Amino acid sequence: xxxxxxxxxxxxxxxxxxxxxxQPGALGYDVEALTLVxxxxxxxxxxxxxxxxALALDLSEPGAAGKLVARRPDVVFHLAxxxxxxxEADFDLGYRVNLDGTRWLFEAIRQEGMTAPYKPRVIxxxxxxxxxxxxxxxxxxxxxxxxxxxxxxxxxxxxxLLADYTRKGFFDGVGIRLPTICIRPGRPNKAASGxxxxxxxxxxxxxxxxxxxxxxxxxxxxxxxxAVGFFLHAARMDTARIGPRRNLTMPGLSALVGxxxxxxxRIAGQKAVALIxxxxxPVIRRIVAGWATDFDARRAGELGxxxxxxxxxxxxxxxxxxxxxxx
Amino acid sequence: xxxxxxxxxxxxxxxxxxxxxxQPGALGYDVEALTLVxxxxxxxxxxxxxxxxALALDLSEPGAAGKLVARRPDVVFHLAxxxxxxxEADFDLGYRVNLDGTRWLFEAIRQEGMTAPYKPRVIxxxxxxxxxxxxxxxxxxxxxxxxxxxxxxxxxxxxxLLADYTRKGFFDGVGIRLPTICIRPGRPNKAASGxxxxxxxxxxxxxxxxxxxxxxxxxxxxxxxxAVGFFLHAARMDTARIGPRRNLTMPGLSALVGxxxxxxxRIAGQKAVALIxxxxxPVIRRIVAGWATDFDARRAGELGxxxxxxxxxxxxxxxxxxxxxxx
Numbered sequence: 001x002x003x004x005x006x007x008x009x010x011x012x013x014x015x016x017x018x019x020x021x022x023q024p025g026a027l028g029y030d031v032e033a034l035t036l037v038x039x040x041x042x043x044x045x046x047x048x049x050x051x052x053x054a055l056a057l058d059l060s061e062p063g064a065a066g067k068l069v070a071r072r073p074d075v076v077f078h079l080a081x082x083x084x085x086x087x088e089a090d091f092d093l094g095y096r097v098n099l100d101g102t103r104w105l106f107e108a109i110r111q112e113g114m115t116a117p118y119k120p121r122v123i124x125x126x127x128x129x130x131x132x133x134x135x136x137x138x139x140x141x142x143x144x145x146x147x148x149x150x151x152x153x154x155x156x157x158x159x160x161l162l163a164d165y166t167r168k169g170f171f172d173g174v175g176i177r178l179p180t181i182c183i184r185p186g187r188p189n190k191a192a193s194g195x196x197x198x199x200x201x202x203x204x205x206x207x208x209x210x211x212x213x214x215x216x217x218x219x220x221x222x223x224x225x226x227a228v229g230f231f232l233h234a235a236r237m238d239t240a241r242i243g244p245r246r247n248l249t250m251p252g253l254s255a256l257v258g259x260x261x262x263x264x265x266r267i268a269g270q271k272a273v274a275l276i277x278x279x280x281x282p283v284i285r286r287i288v289a290g291w292a293t294d295f296d297a298r299r300a301g302e303l304g305x306x307x308x309x310x311x312x313x314x315x316x317x318x319x320x321x322x323x324x325x326x327x
Numbered sequence: 328x329x330x331x332x333x334x335x336x337x338x339x340x341x342x343x344x345x346x347x348x349x350q351p352g353a354l355g356y357d358v359e360a361l362t363l364v365x366x367x368x369x370x371x372x373x374x375x376x377x378x379x380x381a382l383a384l385d386l387s388e389p390g391a392a393g394k395l396v397a398r399r400p401d402v403v404f405h406l407a408x409x410x411x412x413x414x415e416a417d418f419d420l421g422y423r424v425n426l427d428g429t430r431w432l433f434e435a436i437r438q439e440g441m442t443a444p445y446k447p448r449v450i451x452x453x454x455x456x457x458x459x460x461x462x463x464x465x466x467x468x469x470x471x472x473x474x475x476x477x478x479x480x481x482x483x484x485x486x487x488l489l490a491d492y493t494r495k496g497f498f499d500g501v502g503i504r505l506p507t508i509c510i511r512p513g514r515p516n517k518a519a520s521g522x523x524x525x526x527x528x529x530x531x532x533x534x535x536x537x538x539x540x541x542x543x544x545x546x547x548x549x550x551x552x553x554a555v556g557f558f559l560h561a562a563r564m565d566t567a568r569i570g571p572r573r574n575l576t577m578p579g580l581s582a583l584v585g586x587x588x589x590x591x592x593r594i595a596g597q598k599a600v601a602l603i604x605x606x607x608x609p610v611i612r613r614i615v616a617g618w619a620t621d622f623d624a625r626r627a628g629e630l631g632x633x634x635x636x637x638x639x640x641x642x643x644x645x646x647x648x649x650x651x652x653x654x
Contacts, residue, residue, distance in 0.1 A: 144470060144471045148571060153490070156487050
């Protein structure tokens with residue numbers, strides 16, 4: 001099988017590729033070729049050097065999607081996107097990359113199928129940003145998508161396209177609505193959601209972190225390992241079980257910031273907790289107040305997607321995967 | 328005020344223009360200019376000759392939207408679309424007209440606003456085809472849009488764009504999800520939904536009509552007069568009351584085919600009912616089985632949108648508006 005990862009230099013993309021490198025059977029079939037794509041050439045793990053090629057290519061450039069699809073991958077992971085804050089600040093860029101880029105990919109697949117039979121599986125990274133407040137206490141699988149950001153709008157539109165192209169038989173699509181990924185590895189960033197990870201990752205490494213909201217803030221989480229697991233499961237599952245409603249809210253953990261901190265205390269002690277500095281930020285507080293806090297992701301659960309059920313697990317996964325077991 | 332009607336040669340577009348002609352205050356403000364647009368030059372009612380101009384223009388042609396928007400209308404009714412069956416049969420045409428045409432219109436308005444302040448009201452004709460089965464008994468205002476046709480997909484995407492462009496302040500948009508319009512005037516056509524109108528309109532005119540489904544089929548209806556009323560109300564209402572969820576399922580009447588026929592009998596007698604010939608058609612029966620049957624359109628009701636509550640009313644409106652009161 002030929003597997004293509006678009007957005008392979010991003011956090012989840014890199015981890016997905018690393019997983020395929022570390023566990024060749026992770027997809028449930030042999031990977032004979034791997035094409036890694038991003039706007040900068042993505043890293044190729046040494047174990048994959050013989051089968052992988054890395055391409056620097058912007059999906060939103062005319063002709064780019066056609067070039068990729070001409071390689072006729074059997075499985076396409078589409079994770080490339082302009083992030084939420086940037087898509088909100090630059091309206092044209094967000095629509096060009098997140099909507100047009102995705103549509104051109106889907107359309108290139110359809111066009112390729114007109115030359116000779118072709119029906120890849122397409123796994124698309126969507127987001128809970130497709131939802132907009134006010135929310136019910138738990139957002140069910142049939143709740144409507146009324147995004148309050150351009151990013152969420154672009155993801156919701158891509159979901160609709162994915163379902164229609166799948167319904168018409170042009171490809172076999174699955175949309176994966178990711179929870180907020182926690183603990184994000186790397187350095188603190190300025191994303192409004194960054195603190196959810198910062199307040200765990202930094203203290204685990206002996207560093208200070210800033211908490212800009214109250215401990216009573218609730219949010220919806222899954223680990224990077226779960227995110228990779230969602231994509232792998234979507235690539236190997238029997239999609240006939242999904243039916244025509246192809247976009248799935250992934251399972252996750254609904255937790256309070258206070259529960260994050262309590263789990264940190266249990267695992268790394270009060271010294272770690274003491275590294276969290278409270279600096280209320282009214283702007284971040286207001287942004288976060290508009291985010292979804294809890295879901296009833298029943299369909300994805302029934303279809304075999306799995307996530308963590310405690311923050312202790314989420315922290316332990318970070319320690320295993322990022323800190324080689326050491327804190 | 329300058330009012331533009333795109334899709335002014337269609338059934339609802341024509342009736343909307345006729346209403347503005349017959350009742351100059353219908354929009355709640357003076358209409359000083361009226362631009363009527365369709366792929367063929369739309370008819371101009373004699374009373375409007377001094378203020379109206381008719382344009383033959385295809386919104387899906389490059390540059391067309393910019394030409395329209397350069398006239399800086401204060402109110403834009405966007406009713407132009409490729410119908411459901413055609414959009415399903417010709418994938419490219421449906422996406423070009425129903426998605427790209429709409430997006431280009433929205434984008435042209437945004438671009439126009441960059442040259443000098445401009446924020447028209449945009450009223451967009453959407454459809455209950457944005458929903459796909461299986462349905463709850465009544466579809467509520469927060470039910471998700473999982474269309475099972477390309478037409479429904481294009482309408483759902485346009486709704487998302489309308490909400491985002493409105494949220495960003497580029498225009499003041501309202502999406503109007505129309506019920507099935509009944510009684511459609513004119514000749515019987517081959518649309519799968521045609522029989523809902525045919526079995527009333529033809530017998531009222533002394534003609535035979537074919538009923539291809541059982542009397543137990545339930546569906547969701549509003550008269551052409553109500554459809555025009557929805558658009559007029561959307562044009563004059565205080566949109567601040569809507570909030571960011573700009574797409575509204577219109578009120579309607581949920582009724583059985585058997586109830587249509589009973590109303591026909593009450594109004595036009597059993598001679599009219601006897602003109603309905605039962606010719607079960609398994610293809611039409613199967614298509615119709617996938618359509619929504621009932622809604623709880625609470626939000627639109629609270630916002631002042633109104634439709635009929637009996638089929639007797641729907642038939643009487645047809646007799647008044649199309650048959651000059653004579654049967």
